[in-house]
Amino acid sequence: MTIPSLISLSGIERVFQLGDSEVHALRTLNLSIAAGEYVAVMGPSGSGKSTLLNLLGLLDRPDAGTYRLEGKDVTTLSPEEQARVRSERIGFVFQSFHLVPRLTAAENIALPMTLAGIAPAERSKRVEQALKDYGLANRADHRPDQLSGGQRQRVAIARATIMQPAVILADEPTGNLDRATGEEVMHLLEGLNAQGVTLIVVTHDGALGSRAQRQLLMEDGSLKSDSVAG
Amino acid sequence: MRTPDLIRFARDAATGNPLRSGLLVLAMAIGVAAVVILTALGDGARRYVMNEFSSLGSNLVIVLPGRSQTGGFNPGNAITSTPRDLTVDDAQALLRAPAVKNVAPLAVGTSEISVGGRLREVMIAGTTAEYTQVRKLELAQGRFLASGDWRRGASEAVIGAKVRTEMFGNAPALGQLVRVGDRRFRIVGVLATSGQGLSLNTDELVFVPVSLAQAMFNSNTLFRILIEATGRETIEPAKAQVTEIIKLRHEGEEDVTVITQDAVLATFDKLLGTLTLAVAGIAAISLAVAGILVMNVMLVSVTQRTGEIGLLKALGATGATIRNSFLTEAAMLSLAGAALGYLLGQAGAALIRHLYPTFPAFPPDWAVLAGLFTALFTGILFGVLPARRAARLEPVQALSKR
Numbered sequence: 001m002t003i004p005s006l007i008s009l010s011g012i013e014r015v016f017q018l019g020d021s022e023v024h025a026l027r028t029l030n031l032s033i034a035a036g037e038y039v040a041v042m043g044p045s046g047s048g049k050s051t052l053l054n055l056l057g058l059l060d061r062p063d064a065g066t067y068r069l070e071g072k073d074v075t076t077l078s079p080e081e082q083a084r085v086r087s088e089r090i091g092f093v094f095q096s097f098h099l100v101p102r103l104t105a106a107e108n109i110a111l112p113m114t115l116a117g118i119a120p121a122e123r124s125k126r127v128e129q130a131l132k133d134y135g136l137a138n139r140a141d142h143r144p145d146q147l148s149g150g151q152r153q154r155v156a157i158a159r160a161t162i163m164q165p166a167v168i169l170a171d172e173p174t175g176n177l178d179r180a181t182g183e184e185v186m187h188l189l190e191g192l193n194a195q196g197v198t199l200i201v202v203t204h205d206g207a208l209g210s211r212a213q214r215q216l217l218m219e220d221g222s223l224k225s226d227s228v229a230g
Numbered sequence: 231m232r233t234p235d236l237i238r239f240a241r242d243a244a245t246g247n248p249l250r251s252g253l254l255v256l257a258m259a260i261g262v263a264a265v266v267i268l269t270a271l272g273d274g275a276r277r278y279v280m281n282e283f284s285s286l287g288s289n290l291v292i293v294l295p296g297r298s299q300t301g302g303f304n305p306g307n308a309i310t311s312t313p314r315d316l317t318v319d320d321a322q323a324l325l326r327a328p329a330v331k332n333v334a335p336l337a338v339g340t341s342e343i344s345v346g347g348r349l350r351e352v353m354i355a356g357t358t359a360e361y362t363q364v365r366k367l368e369l370a371q372g373r374f375l376a377s378g379d380w381r382r383g384a385s386e387a388v389i390g391a392k393v394r395t396e397m398f399g400n401a402p403a404l405g406q407l408v409r410v411g412d413r414r415f416r417i418v419g420v421l422a423t424s425g426q427g428l429s430l431n432t433d434e435l436v437f438v439p440v441s442l443a444q445a446m447f448n449s450n451t452l453f454r455i456l457i458e459a460t461g462r463e464t465i466e467p468a469k470a471q472v473t474e475i476i477k478l479r480h481e482g483e484e485d486v487t488v489i490t491q492d493a494v495l496a497t498f499d500k501l502l503g504t505l506t507l508a509v510a511g512i513a514a515i516s517l518a519v520a521g522i523l524v525m526n527v528m529l530v531s532v533t534q535r536t537g538e539i540g541l542l543k544a545l546g547a548t549g550a551t552i553r554n555s556f557l558t559e560a561a562m563l564s565l566a567g568a569a570l571g572y573l574l575g576q577a578g579a580a581l582i583r584h585l586y587p588t589f590p591a592f593p594p595d596w597a598v599l600a601g602l603f604t605a606l607f608t609g610i611l612f613g614v615l616p617a618r619r620a621a622r623l624e625p626v627q628a629l630s631k632r
Contacts, residue, residue: 059544087545
């Protein structure tokens, strides 16, 4: 019996129309990622790595091909069903944090649960735990503009994990952070991976990419190399 | 998303941009306040006129020559369509009706009044002593026309307050001789200032005995017959009896129109009610403008918050959640604006009442409710388009727009 892979892409195509010309952001991409893997997606700008991440996060739809998440074809789902999958199975961490400026750290962390309609009592319990886990207990009522970059990204990671997703998609998570803080954030993400969460990090930073067990190198919309670190 | 969370989220979004939300609430408030104040003015005018008219004289029944309403077939109609004149004899005959208390004939024409070197064109009202009772007129000086035989009359005149000031200034008017047309009259009374009433302004009238007025205008026609019924409940019987008597006297032809004060009041009530409605309609335009402003502001808000919408979608918000949050925000802002506008409008109406105590500027309940409802409705209606646009944003495009 083979364990079905968490993510399975086959024949994925994504074409953007730029004026008169067509840009193939992704061409016939086949990829399989198992649960619990730590994958770095690398490549120069325009290589299609961000498009791949958006597709994996169900933020974008492929023009051709199938995407199976936990064995289920998610490309054919309705937008509402996709929203549900994003809510329950996927956590996002962005380069520019994407916190809601008018909400406090605690409220930002609670946002996915609020959107999913989870009861307030359960929410505050989980938020409190998350604040403690990420060392933000004394920052709960601060707004994003009152937090440092590292704290903001910790809030974002707490938000990404609060729904206990199967996979975390991180797009240049350290791009806006200094070296020490970036290191700290990566440590957190890797800690989550160690607990079994699949971690997919998009970066153009080779040093960061080399920390992952598996590196995917993208170029011109195709997978140029897929290597597992020894 | 749970409803309390939705409301809190929308509230935070609204208060997150106080200037934008404040302007929107203000626009909505002005719209609702306009409805409240304008309808208060319109309805106040209606009440004011109603009050003035009911003080004209109570239990009034008025006979006009000619028919203003068509009835069934009448042999009289087939022969002639010219109405018979209404005469003093007709008026006198009406005194036989049991429900009638007083009858005053009224003949009207224009003539010139002159005293000393002054000359003025005036309306001459020929009537009898009973006119004061029927119309509840008050005299400032002297007495009204003497009672007696309607077909004869002494050369006496009673002048309105305005005629008095214009003809005599500060000089005493009582007992003076004036020339009206080619006749001389002695002034026996001056009316107290009254006001506008039933198309004739008594301030500008000169009252003379009906027989002399008819002689002056060389006609035996009456303009009106004013009747006072014995009581409020006998107005309708009086109307029927009067119609019957005139019909008998006019060879079976019903060639007069008998109206009651109530009917006149009802007509004015309807007229001014329509006016209020029209004014409310005009005010509602400002609400529509406010609605469009809501749409505009919400559209700008969607554009400004594209990134946030993308984020919410990435965090698992469905299109419905996004749409509801924007709709809730539009509804909350409209509601706040409507509430503020209601208070402003009521304050404005109160101010008008304070400045003009005789003017009952109370906004009618229906207008207030309609104003509030319209505000909420337009707010939500015009919020739908931006909310739908927000809900339809592709998450990836929304996220990249930052």
